[in-house]
Amino acid sequence: VGKYKSGKIGGKASRLIGHKTHIKPSKKAVKAHMEVIKGVIKQLKTAPQSALISKLNPIIRGWSNYYSGVVSMETFNKLDYTVWQMLRAWTASRCGEASYEKLKNYFHKGTVKLSNGKERHESWLFMTKDGFTLWKHNWTPIVRHTLIRPDATPYDGNWTYWATRKGQAIDTPTRVAKLLKKQKGKCTWCGQYFTPSDLVEVDHIVPRSLGGKDEYKNLQLLHRHCHDDKTALDNASAVSLTMEQSN
Structure with missing residues (x-):
């Protein structure tokens, strides 16, 4: 990349390195995360929808928060699609072959309010009739890590x-x-x-x-x-x- 987007090596010998680094969740981490979600869905195959949501929400939110400081949005979107497929299969296993009439008892369109105060319209929400909603990976905002100034130190009194x-x-x-x-x-x-x-x-x-x-x-x-x-x-x-x- 050019000099305005290039990463740099800090310190007295600061210089441009000619590229910028994109850190993403590893394939191993993504696979392990999906195995955990798959296991929970399988374990709660006959449980109420609210129980499944209660179990999955802290898992999804915790994993998403951990990777919210790197380039994760593409991964988050793919994970949400995979989770949707798993939940669709979970629904079909409870009430026979999936159909629109059956799915709409578990999936809904709607608007949600995110943690940053913004509202977002969603084409599908895994949600109970009283509004208890499954958290999506891509609802977690990406917050970039701010580099420490090269000349800063905790002992400088600033x-x-x-x-x-x-x-x-x-x-x-x-x-x-x-x-x-x-x-x-x-x-x-x-x-x-x-x-x-x-x-x-x-x-x-x-x-x-x-x-x-x-x-x-x-x-x-x-x-x-x-x-x-x-x-x-x-x-x-x-x-x-x-x-x-x-x-």
Whole structure:
């Protein structure tokens, strides 16, 4: 590829390597994953549809999340088609030869809301009548890994950079990433930057026990020890308020 899309070797001797690397799930990993799904479908051949969905969802979501940082969308689409064929066979084994009338009791068209808040229209959903839906591989968004700057090190004292980068990590929950960005990498209790090794927790500014809502404007990100201090103070305030009301 050209210089604008070429990968590069970092460090002082940084240079273009003339191509970019595409990492994909290996054939061995895909085959092993499909064997697990096949085994579950076979094991729950006579179980209710909801039981099958409950068993498959964590398997599909976990595997998809693991490979969400590489070039996986093509693989995800192929897996979803294979799963559809397996579930079609599962349906036929329960009610004889597959037909549209039989399949529509298990498969539906519809719109789903993804974890990123976007809605997506699907031509088939393996879904119960009350809306319990099987997760698809290609509903997992691909999030590219952000390379560390060549001159950056956890010991350089640039906590602004490292705290911001923490929010870009693949395994960082969306809520934590948004709060890191909102707070510019600082703990709102002690005012210090979050370091790469810090344990962080989401806190309700107004505790739920005192009527606080679980919404972003009532959330903040704190160090674990800061969260412990605030929780102790909130509990003391709650006890004091209860005593005043009883008097």
